[in-house]
Amino acid sequence: MPAPLIEISNLSKTYTLGNESLAVLKGVTFCVGQGDFLAVMGPSGSGKSTLLNILGCLDRPTSGSYSLNGVNISHASDNGLSEIRASVFGFVFQSFNLISNLNVYDNVSMPFLYAENSKKTVYEKTMRAIEDVGLSDRIHHNPDELSGGEMQRVAIARALVRHPKIILADEPTGNLDSGTGTAIMKLLKDLNNSGTSLILVTHDTQTASWAGKMMTLKDGKFV
Amino acid sequence: MVNLFKIASYLKISLLSLSAGRLRSFLSIIGVVFGVMAVIVIIAVGEGAKAEALRQIEKLGTTNIYIKSVELAEDKKQHAMRMRPPGVTSDDLARIRTGCPHVSAAAAVVEIPVSVIGAFKEITPQIVSCTPSYADVIDLRLQSGRFFTGSDITGHYQVCVIGDHVYEKLGSGGGVGNRLRIGDHLFKIVGVLERYDIKSPKTGAVSARNYNEMILLPEGSETWLLPSTGSESAGNTLSELIIGIDTVSHVPEASGIIKKIMAMNHKNIADYQVVTPLELLQQSKKTNELFNLLLFGIASVSLLVGGIGIMNIMLATVSERRREIGIRRAVGAKQKHILVQFLTEASLLTFTGGIIGIGAGLIAVFVLKLASPWELVITAQAIILPLIISSLTGIFFGSFPAWKAAQLDPIQALRG
Ligand SMILES: Nc1ncnc2c1ncn2[C@@H]1O[C@H](COP(=O)(O)OP(=O)(O)OP(=O)(O)O)[C@@H](O)[C@H]1O
Ligand SMILES: [Mg+2]
Numbered sequence: 001m002p003a004p005l006i007e008i009s010n011l012s013k014t015y016t017l018g019n020e021s022l023a024v025l026k027g028v029t030f031c032v033g034q035g036d037f038l039a040v041m042g043p044s045g046s047g048k049s050t051l052l053n054i055l056g057c058l059d060r061p062t063s064g065s066y067s068l069n070g071v072n073i074s075h076a077s078d079n080g081l082s083e084i085r086a087s088v089f090g091f092v093f094q095s096f097n098l099i100s101n102l103n104v105y106d107n108v109s110m111p112f113l114y115a116e117n118s119k120k121t122v123y124e125k126t127m128r129a130i131e132d133v134g135l136s137d138r139i140h141h142n143p144d145e146l147s148g149g150e151m152q153r154v155a156i157a158r159a160l161v162r163h164p165k166i167i168l169a170d171e172p173t174g175n176l177d178s179g180t181g182t183a184i185m186k187l188l189k190d191l192n193n194s195g196t197s198l199i200l201v202t203h204d205t206q207t208a209s210w211a212g213k214m215m216t217l218k219d220g221k222f223v
Numbered sequence: 224m225v226n227l228f229k230i231a232s233y234l235k236i237s238l239l240s241l242s243a244g245r246l247r248s249f250l251s252i253i254g255v256v257f258g259v260m261a262v263i264v265i266i267a268v269g270e271g272a273k274a275e276a277l278r279q280i281e282k283l284g285t286t287n288i289y290i291k292s293v294e295l296a297e298d299k300k301q302h303a304m305r306m307r308p309p310g311v312t313s314d315d316l317a318r319i320r321t322g323c324p325h326v327s328a329a330a331a332v333v334e335i336p337v338s339v340i341g342a343f344k345e346i347t348p349q350i351v352s353c354t355p356s357y358a359d360v361i362d363l364r365l366q367s368g369r370f371f372t373g374s375d376i377t378g379h380y381q382v383c384v385i386g387d388h389v390y391e392k393l394g395s396g397g398g399v400g401n402r403l404r405i406g407d408h409l410f411k412i413v414g415v416l417e418r419y420d421i422k423s424p425k426t427g428a429v430s431a432r433n434y435n436e437m438i439l440l441p442e443g444s445e446t447w448l449l450p451s452t453g454s455e456s457a458g459n460t461l462s463e464l465i466i467g468i469d470t471v472s473h474v475p476e477a478s479g480i481i482k483k484i485m486a487m488n489h490k491n492i493a494d495y496q497v498v499t500p501l502e503l504l505q506q507s508k509k510t511n512e513l514f515n516l517l518l519f520g521i522a523s524v525s526l527l528v529g530g531i532g533i534m535n536i537m538l539a540t541v542s543e544r545r546r547e548i549g550i551r552r553a554v555g556a557k558q559k560h561i562l563v564q565f566l567t568e569a570s571l572l573t574f575t576g577g578i579i580g581i582g583a584g585l586i587a588v589f590v591l592k593l594a595s596p597w598e599l600v601i602t603a604q605a606i607i608l609p610l611i612i613s614s615l616t617g618i619f620f621g622s623f624p625a626w627k628a629a630q631l632d633p634i635q636a637l638r639g
Contacts, residue, residue: 059633082552082557093637097553110554113229114557
């Protein structure tokens with residue numbers, strides 16, 4: 001049996017503020033396989049975002065181990081983590097996180113600035129990603145000229161433009177009405193159907209029901 | 224590997240974010256603009272002065288040594304007169320010819336205080352007599368006619384060579400073959416000098432004569448134009464002696480010997496002055512070094528002030544764009560990428576400041592040129608140097624803000 005894509009064991013995260021320490025994750029253990037669609041639920045402040053950030057190599061665990069493709073990356077350098085983020089992960093955030101002075105095309109093609117690709121490849125992949133999220137007619141628009149749903153589509157295009165193995169979505173429908181939210185979830189589900197693993201953080205059961213597997217965080221552990 | 228596509232991308236990002244805050248970007252580079260402008264104007268003035276000094280010195284000739292008569296104060300004059308005629312004499316020339324090696328040519332000039340009859344309103348022609356060698360020694364060129372020859376002197380011919388302004392003022396009567404009335408005598412014009420481009424009037428010992436406003440007569444003319452001069456015993460008083468040395472490398476040695484001969488012959492009475500253009504040249508190089516030091520000081524101070532302005536604005540930019548930094552880190556940017564982005568932005572800012580400063584500087588130089596009698600020279604160096612320095616200022620003062628941006632924790636940055 002091949003090693004799972006992500007293998008987390010006994011992972012914990014403790015924030016220290018002055019002389020107070022706050023244990024947010026208290027030893028979580030789980031695996032994510034290729035093509036999985038996992039929903040992480042839990043009340044506000046339970047550490048969902050904290051876990052997702054650690055999975056996405058934006059943050060480091062306090063203890064425990066994290067193996068990606070069978071390689072332990074708990075002690076990777078800042079540069080090493082940047083490379084992993086660039087090649088393995090795509091992020092979708094609740095607040096879209098687009099760069100306001102760049103248009104749709106430049107926002108979507110941005111990840112290529114930190115990778116080696118020819119100008120032609122960048123153009124083709126960027127146009128393809130924009131097409132995949134149905135925004136081919138808004139290429140030259142700036143974020144402030146788009147609706148919330150359209151901004152989230154741009155964010156999804158940016159997340160998938162380099163064909164990541166895993167897309168991490170933190171409340172992607174949190175700022176959208178239910179109709180638009182459903183459309184965004186359909187888009188993510190399509191991506192998952194074509195083989196991309198998906199880890200979704202949400203506190204909405206309706207949204208979580210799109211996932212193949214649901215896990216709930218409570219008091220720093222999965223219940 | 225230098226990837227042009229990447230460089231273009233970084234420049235584009237920088238341009239987009241700088242133009243998003245156009246007014247602020249503009250205000251932040253004003254310091255750099257004025258710094259660069261000041262540097263351009265100062266270099267132009269300095270180069271102009273240098274070029275003018277060099278031209279004057281070169282006109283005097285670097286292989287020449289000038290010995291000029293100097294008026295003594297009244298009391299000293301009485302004492303000196305008893306022994307010999309005042310000032311430089313043809314006797315001095317004879318002694319230099321025998322005592323100093325490397326002399327290849329010599330010319331003597333006597334200024335003659337007589338007036339010319341004619342329509343001279345704006346100019347007062349200076350009348351001098353000189354040896355035929357004068358034209359060779361200081362490289363006088365003629366636009367028409369000829370210079371004096373030995374036979375003009377021996378035959379006591381009443382001929383003259385005139386400068387270009389004199390020629391112009393005389394109008395139709397100024398051509399070769401016409402006659403010119405000087406004192407009580409008529410002189411036939413045999414030659415007209417080329418026009419000389421002389422910018423500033425006399426500036427002390429360094430200045431060359433204004434050949435455009437001169438009337439040259441053959442040596443000896445003064446004895447019958449002004450019968451009172453001359454006591455043949457120790458030679459006539461000359462206004463100026465010009466000694467030509469064979470090569471530049473012999474000038475310092477010859478200059479020393481001539482000074483000794485003159486001191487001995489004049490019994491240490493300072494009724495003469497030895498001017499060596501080559502020494503002036505070396506002095507002017509020293510003055511230039513001083514000037515460059517001053518320039519460097521002004522440039523550093525203004526770029527320091529400009530640079531601090533840039534640092535300030537970049538720090539503000541970085542803290543306003545934390546979220547962008549977080550997003551870029553999330554999609555895979557390393558610390559160095561963030562560093563490069565903000566350094567590009569800072570140096571683009573100051574480079575633009577440099578360009579505007581050069582434009583403003585060139586306009587200022589142009590206006591000054593119209594409004595002042597100064598010579599102003601724009602060299603390629605005066606343009607390239609500020610550009611390089613202003614870009615480096617951006618990199619230097621942008622590095623702290625860029626470093627701060629790169630050090631931001633991705634999660635903290637994403638929170639905004
Ligand atoms: N940098 C930090 N320093 C200190 N405490 C932090 C930090 N980041 C998060 N926390 C704390 O950790 C806990 C978990 O935060 P987290 O953002 O992971 O919660 P969440 O489950 O995503 O909540 P929500 O559903 O509201 O987004 C919270 O109590 C939060 O205050
Ligand atoms: Mg959260």
